[in-house]
Amino acid sequence: MGLSSSRQDDLEKMKSLGTDLMLEMKKITSDFRIGFGYFVKKTATPHVGTSPTMIQKTCTNEQNCFIYKNVLSLTNNGNLFNELVGKVQYPDSPDSADGGLHAIEQVAVCEEQIGWRNVTRVLVFSADAGFQFSKNGKPDRFLLPNDEKCHLENNVYTTMSHYYDHLSLANLARTLSENNIQTIFAVTEDLQSDYKELKNLIPKSVVETLSTDSKNAAQMIVNAYHSLSSEVILDTSKLPEGVTISYKSHCKNGISDTGQNGRKCSNVSIGDEVKFDISITAHKCSKKDHEKIKLKSLGFTKEVDILLRFICECDCYDKGIPNSPECSDGNGKFECGVCRCNEGYIGKRCTCNIAKMNVEDMDAFCRKDNSSEICSNNGDCICGECVCKKRENPNEVYSGKYCECDNFNCDRSNGLICGGNGVCECRKCKCYESFTGTACDCSLDIKPCESMFGQICNDKGFCICGRCKCLDGFQGPTCEMCPTCPGVCSEHWDCVECRLFNKGRKKDVCNQECNFFRLVVVNSLEQIPQPGQEHEITYCKEKNADKWFTFAISNTSGDIVVHVLSTPGI
Template sequence: MYPFLCMVLLLVSSTEAAVDCNSASTCTECISLPYSCFWCYTPGLARCLSPQDKDSCSTSLSSYSSAINEINELPISDQNQVSLKSVSLKLRVNESIDIKVSVKASNDYPLDLYILMDLSTSFGPDLVNVKNIAPQLPLSLQNVSSGFKIGFGAFVDKPILPFTSNQQLMYDPHPSFAIPFSYEHIVSLTNSSDLFNSKLQDIKGSTNVDIPEGTLDAMLQAVVCDDVIEWREDSRKILLVMTDAVLHTAGDGSLAGIVKPNDGLCHTEYDESTNRTLYTASLLQDYPSLELVKMVLTDNDVVPVFAVAGNSNIFALYNESVSPLLNGFAVKLENDSSNLIPVLIESYYKVVANAQLSFNLPDHISATVRANCSDYLPQRRECVEIGNETVEFTMSVSLRECTQELRDNKSADIIVTIPGFSQFLIKVSGYCSCECESQSTRGSTECSKNGNLTCGLCNCDEGWGGSTCSCSTSLQCPVGLNGKTCNGRGTCECGECHCNNVNSAELSDTTGVDSPLIYGAACECSNYECLTDGNGVVCSGEGDCQCYNGTYECLCAVSALTGERRTGEWCQCSTDHCIDPDANNQTLLCSGNGTCSPCEPKGQACTCNDLYSGPYCEESTFVSGTLLGSCDNSVRDCVICYGEAARSESENSSISCDSSSCDNFALLTSSPSDEYIIPGSLPNSNTDCSFISGECQYTYIAGRRPDGEDLYAVPPRICLPIPIWAIVTILLVLIILLGIGILIAIKCCCMYLDYKKCKKSVKIVPLKENETQCTKNHAITMTLIQNVALS
């Protein structure tokens, strides 16, 4: 290998993506799958195999891998700037080939420069300077390339309103302007300075009406008319466009009724009557689009350079928009073109300064480009300012899919252009069919003489079926519940359903079933169609999916903790949900302090008893500073007994309360206080309770021990000093006496009023007997009152 010679490496792209090779039923389908599936064509074993299974069919294996069929390369030299001329690839789907190509700018490489000048009215003064500079142009090019050629052409616009008009020329007997034209080729590429200069001196400017020019019409013709311009094959091709105006693009022709799209072909011909070479289809078809011009520039390896005069806005348009779209450059031209020679030199060095890979790909082919240069622009696939450096591009080409053209053994041609350097060709064909498919054995014994053997598979004659064509198709396979043979999930062979394989990788990720399987006489069952949890996992991942005649049910697993089988339609219920994973005793449900609801989610399945909390009732609500004891009416009998016992103890007598139900009671011989703590109880866990029984009040203090048992402390009972019945009797007597007193008072008042009335009547009728009677009645009444009071 020469230094800098193109190096080509075959790299099979690696990926972790899972591909089910078993899904392919023919050899063509198998090799169309990516990542190296292999076809085994052994009769009886014919199938598509994954790389790990290929050893099972080592003697009859079709293996197709992307490869380089042919390569044409040359060493880098002053006459050759690109190391690769052509390469032929045969690709398998999604297997890439890496092509490495070296590029270096030659110091004295053949140069073809074609100058395309705007001859509209606004560019008239520039034409005078160009004619003056013309003799010097070839001499200046000798400094950059000894093998140069230079040519010249001009353009204005389509010779029709509203683009141009020749009315002013019709009345001028000695016109100083030429009749408007679209594009005129004036000088073919030549190294003769005299020819170039003489031809240039004879040209005239022209006129136009609107501001934009027909630049793209002229550019396309100057590139595609190879026989007219005489571009050389091995040369650096530069198209220098001199202008001071914007350009017309596709669609603008409709202003003059020209709507036919530009065909991108050469229509520039020599006219003997005028002795001029002109673009003849200017009025027949529209302006080309920028995309079309870019395509022909790329295909013909021509680099456009726009030498722009006029205001800064025009230059900005070409520098920032037009040039990048066409993979070209823009340079600033003085308003009178007086700096044309420096612009030519600058244009040349701009072209050779950057190396860029430019190509168009069909939809079924993809490519990526890398480079080892110091300043690389990945979006443009361009190495910038390479100078004398040799740069190396690595182009990875891959086939996305097999098209019909590739299946018909046709190749796709890709022209890769490195503007200003050269181009190379990539021919891409594909492994889109198996050779064994064209080699069929009719009436093969491997097919029971009832079919043809192709790539190890039997294609059975009508009326026969099975892998070896040994079964009559009259045998019917069972019909599934959906009314389809083999439930639509299998193939019928010899009256039996052979259920389809399942994409294990895809289903195991979504259902949680490690080995998905379809089975049953009619392929009516599977082990992955039972009910699932919220994440889509079959039987919650805690059981096996069972199928009986198309009816699915989860067979739940047994808990390793409790020994109990999980329950629920999708095994979502388990007493494991009630076991505290951090507890020492992992068989105690809800820590023994609550009830378990196994169908609730883990951490939510325990309903805690009073005074307990937490997801597993593991937390006591005995909190320091909180009264945790509670009053309980069920202990009244024990409290009464202990209250009597406490009283008798203070009176030096003895009462026993030894009942087993009163074990948690203690005696207090003094009244309880707020600071009193029952021995053995939690701090601050006591509360006062009391009730009345008979003539006595009983008080007790309730507390709680650390183990959860209640404690009770009972002080002596408190009884009244007078019996209740005596108090009631006294109250009744007092009430009766009070009533009698009230009645006597009322009677006295009435008698006194009667006496006063009697005395008043005596004054009116003064009879002595009447006064005596009043006094007598009053005395009798008072005597009665006294007797009642004494009694």
């Protein structure tokens, strides 16, 4: 937490945060710990004025000249948290903008002093000002580059903070990732835009709105925790030069993506399974025999080591098979999985005899029919076989005997190929289960069409692509309303309204005309009887002022009962 003379009311509210948060988090996990530290304005040139008055305000004595203090290492004692926070003194200093990133760095790298364990790690950062950082990784001319090491002495970051510059944002993001720390930036409304820009640079982080007196801190942290824990984001260590990695995600409900979005899946719950396809490409040979990269999911402690071995030259040339049957019955040498053609032969399998080759005849083999372009104009005809062109995007490919297929010219919905609900195969969408349509934009899920009573579109319409198409006169998400339909619902509603509220068209004749049924008020839909052989049920929804009331009319051998749900809808 950043402390300044303006944050006294925030600290007062934080005094009860320990026990409040412990109670809330115990609903989520049985093993929760909490700690506390605060940071102040940096007291070194050029971050503070050099006048005696300013120095006295920010650094009253040698022992108090610090940026960050770890007040309480991680503990399961919420009462101790409250007690120690209550003893913190408010510094007479201006905003703490330039101390914040220093504090984050020390909390991240000082694993033993903070008390981090091999579990989910969450850092809640609260400040009343923006942040300062080393621009482009270039240190301030007055300070040394940050060494990214722990410098807490007796839980205080003091002397070294005057010598080291801030971390660059890229290095800060890497430090948090390497230490498996997820960050919650809890700031007031006026600072949201600044910290949302910071969030975009730091994976596995969220920005939450903190009330001006921090009274919503506990619930805000719980909400942010749920948000962080519902995302799976892959990350790798620094890649060797010339090596690239691409991702393809397979998330819930058949959602799939590539590129940067292929690194993550959202809305993941406990028990859900998500998968990722990973492709690693070496664009040039490394000077080392092998390289190692680490792959992990941000926020989780387990990681995978991937050992890369580079084959710069094949060592199998001397082991090739001369005149191999793999090469068109002996027209070449089969080396390293490919054919090296004998003189006078060409082609992938050395099928073409140059001396006998007729170009026009070869081209004919590369046309689907006489009116077609050679290789569908998407490839080259080499020895009577189409070799399809490559595209700039490696995920977009031409395929097929005549290069007539591709995986990127399918119908789109919401800007996504196959609506994101299928894969594009030979220019046609192959939809995932529960989706159909040329762009896989038609859901087969009928659950959205079910009424509150379990009927499909209230039997007044048809469920098409996950939405109700209502019969004439009916409307609403499940065809539950019919404003122009006079009938049993509207007739009974006049009497229900006068008996419940002493209002409506039959208010003055309620006793005379509205005693033909028994009225029962229920608290939930489960208390409304279901249709059966012995009685008919009519479900109704009528409006009183700006509220909709749900009720059901049952008729058992002339005995009419109206059940009304006590809680209205909007």
